[in-house]
Amino acid sequence: MELYKSNSIKVYNSLTKTKEVFKPINEGMVGMYVCGPTVYSNVHLGNVRTFMSFDMIYRYLLHLGYKVRYVRNITDAGHLTDDNSEDKISTKARLEKLEPMEIVQKYTVDFHKILDKFNFLPPSIEPTATGHIVEQIEAIKKIIDQGLAYESNGSVYFDVLKYNEKEHYGILSGRNMEDVINNTRDLDGQSEKRNPQDFALWKKASPEHIMRWSSPWGVGFPGWHLECTVMSTKYLGETFDIHGGGMDLKFPHHECEIAQAKACNHTNPVNYWLHTNMLTLNGQKMAKSTGNSILPGEILSGNNNILSKPFSASVARFFCMQAHYSSILDFSNDALEASEKGFYKLMEAIKLLEKLEPSNNSSVDIKAWKQKCYDAMNDDFNTPILIAHLFEGVKFVNLIKEGKETISAADLEDFIATINAFVFDVLGLERTVSSKEIGGEDKLSGVVEMLIQMRKNARDNKDWALSDKIRDELLALGIQLKDGKEGTTFTVN
Structure with missing residues (x-):
């Protein structure tokens, strides 16, 4: 169904700093690019929240009937970031005594496993930086030909001041050139640059640098920003609909993407820039160095010092959806426990809804309720408001069950289809059974004990x-399951 024809979405565009009506370049089709992970370690919870937000957006666009090409890259090239002289992939390879591409493979697999557990849809295309070295070299040549980049000692830099003579470097982040100059750090390689704020398109590889490729400027590797410009425009066109990522990427990464794309193609690359906000833990910024951090897998296993017990992936996902993607979200044990209660209440209501008997007419206005659900999602994908309306639906279910309200067969069918679409297709939650739903503790114990014995046989x-x-x-x-000296026991969350 082409629901997009009757649903007008408004999105907050970071480029214009306003909420705008979303109009794709091609009717019924959407091109969306999201910056993916640098695969040198286990994907962290903040990354998962960002990717989850765009998974939800992707799901809603699909629900509306759009044909979506969703591109999310894998950064597997050992580049240096502009604010860090460390090549993280090469450093991790040395620490673990592995080849860099073994590190890349190891953590790419981990990334996919985690996203699969949290019920993510795979992107349409998942290109890698190392798979597009040739295209990155060609893009650099174009930028040099425009007079907006220069070679220096085997490296190539983007000339920010020259670019800024005709374009606005800082248009996305709201910076002016004075701000950029004043906030430029004194980093390795600055002596090679014409201006301190210039950023690398290609870096000459030192003798000890592991990941390296031949280029017209010598052996080296691409800069931090170039891969996303190259891969997004290759698969989505010189101008495409949506570019997403975490708010921390707005400057310099996304700013540099705009500059590179305009230098190459003489056009604004993206119509709508969407940015997710940060995730905090117990009110503080997550940081491995302080111990104030938790990995997504640790939420599921319970092996952490933050949470009182394990939580299912759907509960964690439901928790994330209770805040708008552009809002700061604080992760805590109390918040997850509250979300778990709400999640099971929603699941039980859906199960009950499917067993309700229809009446000859309806006293509940399902059409108006359904429209409110769409209105919430059409207002910049406002999942917390959607969830509030879903719980209004839960109240309807209970009132109908108690005989205080009635619902016709047609409305009941629409009610079931709508709540299933928003809960499972759009929010991406999965049906998770509690012991109550299985039919009581005795039945649950019997089933689990049988599985424990099967697991023991397997071991x-x-x-x-x-x-x-x-x-x-x-x-x-x-x-x-908990393995101990006396055997294996289990707890139900």
Whole structure:
């Protein structure tokens, strides 16, 4: 169904600093690019929240009937960031005594596993930086030909001041050139630059640098920003609809993307820039150095010092959806416990809804309720308001069950279809059973004890894959196994 024809979405555009009606370049089609992870370590929770927000946006666009090409890259090239002289992939390779591409593969697999557990839809295309070295070199040549980049000692830099003579470097972040100059750090390689604020398009590789490629300027590797410009425009066109990422990427990364794209193609690359906000933990910024951090997998396993117990992926996802993607979200044990209660209340209502008996007419206005759900999502993908309306739907279910309200067969069918669409298709939640839904503690215990015995047999036979699968899938259902001297026990969350 082409629901997009009757639903006008407004999005907050970081470029114009206003909420605008979303009009794709091509009717019925959307091109969306999101900056993916640099795969040198386990994906952290802040990244997952950003990708989850764009997964939700992707899902809603699909729900409306748009044909979406969603591109999310993998940064697997050992580049240096402009504010860090460390090549993180090469550094991790040395620490773990592995080849850089082993590091890349290891953490790319981890990234995909985590996103799969949190029920993400895969992007349409997932290009890698190393797979587009040739295109990056060609883009650099174009920028040099425009007189907006220069070679220096085997490296190539973008000339920010020259670019700023005709364009506004800082248009996305709201900076002027004076701000950029004053906030430029004294970093390695500054002596090679004409201006301190110039950024690298290509860096000459030192003898100890592991990841390196041949280029017209010598052996080296691409700069931090270039890959996203090259891959987004290659797969979505010189101008495309939506570019997303975390707010921390607005400057310098996204600012540099705009400059590079305009230098190459003489056009504004993106119509709508969307940025997610940060995730805090117990009111403080997440940081491994202070111990105030938690990995997504640790939420599911319960192996952490932050939470009182494990939580299912759907509960964690539901928690994230209760804040607008552009708002700061504080992660805490109390917040997750509250979300868990709300999540199970919603799941139980959906199960009850499917068993309701229709009447000859309706006393509840399902059409108006349904429109409010769409209005929430059409207002910059406002998931907390949507969830509030979903719980209004939960009240309808209980009132109908108690005989205080009635619903016709047609409205009941529409009610079920709508709540399922928003809960499962758009928010991306999964049905998770509680012991109450299974039919009581006795039945639950019997089923789980049978699975525990199957897992023990698998372990005795050294079938570790099956053993882990049983443990992980029970955990996803909110059932945690605990191995001890007396055998294996379980708890239900």
